[in-house]
Amino acid sequence: MSEASFPVNDLVRRKLRTSLTVISLTCSVASTLFLLLFSERIGFGITSVAEGTLTHGLSVVFSQFVLFVGILIFAVGAVIISFIVFLMMAQRTRDFGLIKAAGCPNGLVFSYFITELLIVTLAGCLLGVVFGFVADFAVTKLGNFQVYQKPPDLWLAPLVFAVFFALALIFGTKPLLDAARSSPIKALSPIQYFGLSTGNKLKALSRSGIIFKIASRSLFRRQSATVRIVLLLSIVFVLLTVSIAGSIIADDTTKSWVEKATGRNVIVVTHNSMCNQYKALYSKFLGATENGNFDYMNPKLFVSGAILQQLNATAGIANVDVRLILKEHIEEVRSYTIDPETLATIPIGEYREGDFLVVGVEPEKVMDTGYMKGQFLNSSDAWAAVIGDTVAQTMFFTNTSIGPQSINPKTGRPYGADYPKFSDPLLQSLRLQGKTFRIIGVRSDPINNGNVTYVSLKNLQNVTNVANVNIVLVKLDPSADRTVTLAQIREKVQNINSEFTVFELDEVLNKNLDFLGSMWSTIMLLPVFTLTSAALCLIGYMMLAVDEQRQEFAILRAIGAKPKTIIFILAIQSIIVLLSSFAVGISFGVITTLLILVPQPVVTSFTIVEVAAWLFTALMGMFLLSLVPAVKFAKTPILKIMT
Amino acid sequence: MKADNFAVVVYSLRKAYQMADVKVEVLKDVNLNVATGEFVVICGPSGAGKTTLLNIISGIDRPTSGKIIVFGEDLTEKDEDFLADFRCNDVGFVFQSYNLVSTLTVAENIAFPMEWRRKPAEEIEKRVAELLETVGLQHRANHFPAQLSGGEQQRVAFARALANDPQLLLADEPTGNLDTKNGQKITQILQMLKTNGKTVIVSTHDAQIIQLADQKLCLEEGRLASQDE
Helix, strand or coil, X not given: CCCCHHHHHHHHHXXXXXXXXXXXXXXXXXXXXXXXXXXXXXXXXXXXXXCCCCCHHHHHHHHHHHHHHHHHHHHHHHHHHHHHHHHHHHHHHXXXXXXXXXXXXXXXHHHHHHHHHHHHHHHHHHHHHHHHHHHHHHHHHHCCCHHHCCCCCCCHHXXXXXXXXXXXXXXXXXXXXXXXXCCHHHHHCCCCHHHCCCCCCCCCCCCCCHHHHHHHHHHHHCXXXXXXXXXXXXXXXXXXXXXHHHHHHHHHHHHHHHXXXXXXXXEEEEEHHHHHHHHHHHXXXXXXXXXXXXXXXXXXXXXCHHHHHHHHHCCCEEEEEEEEEXXXXXXXXXXXXXXXXXXXXXXXXXXXXEEEEEEEECHHHCCCCCCEEECCCCCCCCCEEEEEHHHHHHHCCCCCCCCCCCEXXXXXXXXXXXXXXXXXXXXXXXXXXCEEEEEEEEECCCHHHHCEEEEEHHHHHHHHCCXXXXXXXXXXXXXCCHHHHXXXXXXXXXXHCCCEEEEECHHHHHHHHHHHHHHHHHHHHHHHHHHHHHXXXXXXXXXXXXXXXXXXXXXXXXXXXXXXHHHHHHHHHHHHHHHHHHHHHHHHHHHHHHHHHCCCCCCCHHHHHHHHHHHHHHHHHHHHHHCHHHHHHHCCCHHHHHC | CCHHHEEEEEEEEEEEEEECCEEEXXXXXXXXXXXXXXXXXXXXCCCCCHHHHHHHHHCCCCCCEEEEEECCEEHHHCCHHHHHHHHHHCEEEECCCCCXXXXXXXXXXXXXXXXXXXXXXXXXXXXXXXXXXXXXXXXXXXXXXXXXXXXXXXXXXXXXXXXXXXXXXXXXXXXXXXXXXXXXXXXXXXXHHHHCCCEEEEECCCHHHHCCCCEEEEEECCEEEECCC
């Protein structure tokens, strides 16, 4: 046999194991590449947090998830490769011994198995790259992301390929070298075989179930493989919990933010052109672009007193929220704070400025403020403002600050130089038309992707000299007949001004919520690839268990054990491995999700049931798959096993 | 003698294996009657089919054709679950290569066939102690098979085979891998079983064991012949 043909023939001869190894690698590479391609495509580069597709607050939550899931997928990929290589070596130790006993030099043995490793890794990584692109293409075409049809970032493919290929070599070469250098007698030893540990100290005749005893002792006997599979599955379950629990909770939470900020059962009454502009401002998740030259002060947009009078007089309306929306120039106002020890003045913020959407509202009419830091406007706080989360990020958040130039006599350095440089919008103000407004809150707001500032209507009208409003948000009474109320509003508004329209904001809200739902669903899909890899690894582990206990099972069968007893022993081993990994994975996953990834999580009892159902399904699926080798083995005749 | 009095009745038994394109006939029209309490020795060269015959009598293997009736039960008609119970309750099998469960201690190896029958723990403990004394391995109760010598492992295998006090004991070359001294100990155990009236079928070349036989048979090229004839 030639040197080159041995590894190829060896891999072909062990079709099932080779396939399992290649498929596991393929799934790991594909899931990682898909994650990177998808996140790049929709504008959330792993490293760049806010790219303008969502509001800053939502971007942060989504990007954190993508980043965390990406790290976990990479970690799982690394552990899978380590585990696969270990399995390859564990199952080949005897072959090493035999080949070396026959006189094959170390270098040649090493070259045989490194060639096998390279072939398997190359095949797995190449297929993974192909499937990664296919998955990205399919999700983008079939999912709700048609607006982000930019070409895929091809440079990601060699990056992922190189990283995983390198990981395989790093993790694979060491055990290969160890195995190639071990003496033939060591390689042939049953103690060495499968990494068995010697010196089992369990003693005495126990009355506990014999089946459990056989299962658990075998599990600990091949502790190297058991530790690896538990580690691998633990990371997979962390990933699964973060992806499933996180996605469901984050989905509920972010939808709740958007729904509260937009309002449910809200009707917009405004001029036709303003209506289109308002819809565009609310549809930025879906890639809509508003008219940049829109004249918000055009008198024809102003809502007449007659319309307001009619709306207030209409039955079935819970609230009439009048607003003035303008595009205004806003300046950041630097603030100062005092160091309590030195009494030095420390500056906060800079002198930035820009044009933003400004919404004047009657604070007492704003029914729900959504997710925010600080507080919303109130009637008693006259010159106050609430800014959108993206404004807070772009204008009021930076680590650069100009310190005071006076020297601190104690340190000999300028005042402020010893303090962390920071900006904090809640300690700052903004200037609008020469008037200063104290910032009292930061709100996650879908309108104009969070590029918005709220001030009281009265103040906005005062500083801009616009006495009118250009939009009315009408909250319908949920107990009233929606169709009747809507018809009445339409009729009254049309009778007064035919250029005015009545628009149901729920339409835009639902599209936004669907978009968010699609994004989180996609996050939920990511671990499917990894889960498949992990399930295949678990099957590989169970095949190792079957191989290692083959003779014992044959003896048990010969002494009177039924086939189901063998399945039961292997099932116990699978359960121990799965449950220990599950406990570790779920704990870390839940802690990470609730304490780190999602701020102010919305967790209902339904959410808990939904998450538990998904995780339980995954656990059961993996458990049932892990029994495949056991069931197949149990059907094998005793003599065939013994020989 | 009536058929009811026989512990084992083998009638026109054939066993063939398909090895690639070649059909290998291991047993050819084997007929055998073993009376209850009889000590039967089967001799014959390697590859004659001794192990296959014992495997079929114990229900580990199935014949290609013919009948095998053990204690009135036709094993050829039984399913795998019945055969498993049969092997656990009615037959004790001692393998040439000991075949102890490496994850269980000596005591546990002897105990597990009884635990499968759900016998009370006290009864199991008592029986294990009794069997350890019989095979002279009380001091090895908590050792694992890997810590025993070949002779000791074979004595444990005998103790395990006798755990459920089966009516029939089958031993496949029990001294084949042992030295003379350990072989003698095994012969003593077989002598004791014969004295106790146990039905025993042993395949062996060991002269000492052959001397114990009530019925000596020779299996050659798949056919059985009595050496007494």
